[in-house]
Amino acid sequence: MQNQKKKLRTNKILLFLSSVKIAVIGLFLLFILTFWGTIAQVENGLYAAQERYFSSFYFLAMGFIPFPGAQAVLWMLFINLLSAFFTRIIYAKEKIGLIIIHVGLLLFLITAFVTLHSVKESHLTLREGQSANVSSSYKDWEIAYWSGAGPNKSITAIDIENLKEGDNLNFGELGLNFTVKAFHKNCQAFAAPFAGITEKYFNAVGLNILEPAQINKEPEKNLPGIILQFVDDPDNPRLLLFGGEREPTQLSINGKVISIILRHKRFPMPLTVKLLDFIMDKHPGTEVARTYKSKVEIDHDGIRREVTISMNEPLRFKNFTFYQASYQIDALGRESSTLAVVENAGRLLPYIATFVTVFGLALHFLLAAFHFQRKRK
């Protein structure tokens, strides 16, 4: 064992990978990225800045200079730190604080990886009295279709994240095949009654023009649009789907009514949530909110209970957490509440990593101060 460690310590590649200089460079790159990514938010919004500077492996600065993104830098720091555990870190009693700090940091890097790949963020907007067992994505869309009506219909959905023009879409069980003729991530739609528009479309409200628009800084404001052509019958009018529509487009095929809609991606939840009451409390005599609360009834396998979700006091259920996010009051004075729904399998990881690292930091600096004081005497 000892020999193996010694051997590792002389391994030149490992020694290079674990160099403290690499750590300094990595930290410095992260420092620059963090600053840059903050400033960029003013111009491009949080989402775009996050994608470009933090979630990416690299990006092109000023359009042509490749610069590492935070994901690459974090990988670099992870490899650097991991190899340091085999080579540079000295396992001695007086270094215990430092070792714990770096174990904690390793945990943070693992947390970042898990979070990046496992967190699902969505939301649930309910009017008082309404209930739901699915939440909606903020920015991702899907094409949902079903035949028949009533609460027990079976709905199928197709993810459109990677959709391209020319792709084939297959609505398996309904026996429908489409080719994607147009796909815009953000667009405006019109129903133009005037002359010159010869093309006819199947659409719930008679839309017949999709005009592509610039992609919005805030991705939740994008409204996609899709035009689909029947593969088996290209002469049939095409199908136009637009993200801004509330109602599905209905097709009557072989006597069956098929409903199709482009909507925000839905995620099933392990429970049904019913909003009983939304309460907003203000500081007396002011318009400043003191607290927001949603009284909900949750139903899991027929077992019901009442829960209050308020600011800073979310509801936890398995890997799901429900937060009070915002509220709306419509023109009729009806209140609705928006709950943020987060599914995160690694929810506890950052808590553990924080505890370990801070414990290590405190231990290290206390030991150092103690050592320093003893040396002074």
Place this chain on the structure above:
Amino acid sequence: MKYKNQFLLSILFIVFGLLVIFVPNKKIAKPEAEHQTQPRSSIDHLQMFGRVAVLDEGRIKPLDTYARNVLLQFSGKRTFETKPAINWLAKVLFTPWNTYEDKIFLINSPEIPMALNIKTDPHRRYSFSQIEQGLAKLRQLAVAAEAIEQKERNIVENEILRVYHNLNLYLQLRSTFSFTIPHPDFTVQETAAKTSLDFSESKSDFSFLDIALKADLLNEETQDLEKKKSDIWSASEKEFMRLLRNLYQWSLNSSRGGLALIPPVYPADEAWNTPWEVARQSFSNQDIRHELGLIQNMANAYLYEQQLEFNIAAKAFNLATQTRLSKSQKKATTKIPFELFYNQSQLFFYAWIFYLLAFFLFLLSLIWPRPLMHTIGFCVLVIAFIPHLMALILRAIIMTRPPVTNLYETFIFVGFITVLLGIVTELFHRKWLGIVVGSICGLIFLSIADKFSAEGDTLRMLVAVLNSNFWLGTHVVSITIGYSGCCVAGIMGHVYILQALSKPKDTELLNSTHRYILGILGFGLTMSFLGTMLGGIWADQSWGRFWGWDPKENGALLIVLWTAIVFHAKVARMIRPLGVAVGASLGLVVVMWAWFGVNLLSIGLHSYGFTSGLAVNLFIYAVLEVLFLSVSVILLRRKNIFL
């Protein structure tokens, strides 16, 4: 000696340079001279009146605090004609006609008086009578400015809105007690009428309230009048009808604003009422009539300059309203004595003075180095720390929450922690390092805080997301302690550089300072890291994600990263002690950026602090800092001290 002078000059340069940057045109608050001048009215002792509770911005506070905030908001000053703010407020409330010529409206932009056709005042302060003729124009300008989105408004547009808002508030305050002031609308001339209404024959001038209290009698006297033709009404009957009509008119037209001095009529309500509101809505309530009557007594005593009567009426009003309060409201009013003490004691001012003294003692010690000087210097620093600590405790008691919730409070809290770190350092170091750092930090942060206090009430209620004592007590406190640690290390970095410049050969001194920089920087790193991660946990608890690259989160991360870079660069032997000192000094710029620089971007979830005008100061500071460090590094290179 030559080096000493150099050292001394450099330190002076830094301290006063920073003070000039952060405190332009503004002196630190002076304790108010309550009894210095000749009283113009015999009602000059208004302590009892200052105790009256009022609900303002969602908080029950003493009228004394309200008066201070409003006067500061109107005039940018804490006193008016050397008298406390409460005296000015009493004048506005009870004898508004005496305030028309008072120059209390601060207008910073000369464009505004020009637009209103007012002669510009060298002190930038104007009276109501000066502004009155341009009021319509001001309203027009305010409507136009209001239509512009907040982000897009320039300084002048903001100033127009501020002045307009202040004038409106002044008009509301002026009419708050108008029901107590005798008015021609309620004059009763006829002796027979006076007798019917139970008034003494010698008095003819009455207020709205005087007549409203006789409403039952008036009703009785006039109920049969409609059956009679008006041309056969007697003089008294005509007078009755006039009084009734005026009562009706006044209750329709009276202002709804003003001071919310009257506790809720129904205990379940939380919002307090202005006297006019209750006069209109709850006049039949016996308690309300009694309380309004006591206000009338105060007004009469004020008018006729009867100090004793005034105090008795104010006390009686306090007691009367007290009996109607709910449990939680009563609890809030128990803090009024603390707040009055906090207002009057000017603790931060005394702390500031003693920090200054401690620093001067240090400068003196450079010329006259005696052990006694050190002892005195240390004691003065501790003495300065006591009022600072007391003020923080008082604020926490008054608000029942940790004392760091807004940008102003972060300055006084960071000042507090930095001084504490200075004191602890000095206990071990015993060579002035802690005293220098503590006094400089105390001076700078209290000065900046003073600038921010001009924004109005610094004891504010919290928006929903911040309304959590647990997270305020953990995340906010630890992150601000982290700022403090990095600030102290930064100032020590400067001290190291100055020491290296003045005593390049004194390796013992330099090594000792270097070790303290490392220790404090490590403390700063630990606390910043803890604070940042606790922030992540709070975000996870209330928004559902641990980390979202929000500007404020990024700012905190920058501090952690920068400090980590300094430590790792030292371990990798990329920098020497001077490098650590320069790194710690640059850390100050990073802290300033994280602390309030990101708020300047006006994006993200944390942009709640006030920041206008700060951008330029922050930028100047960063440039000066880099300049100072570059010049120092070049000079030290010649002395064979390298980064």
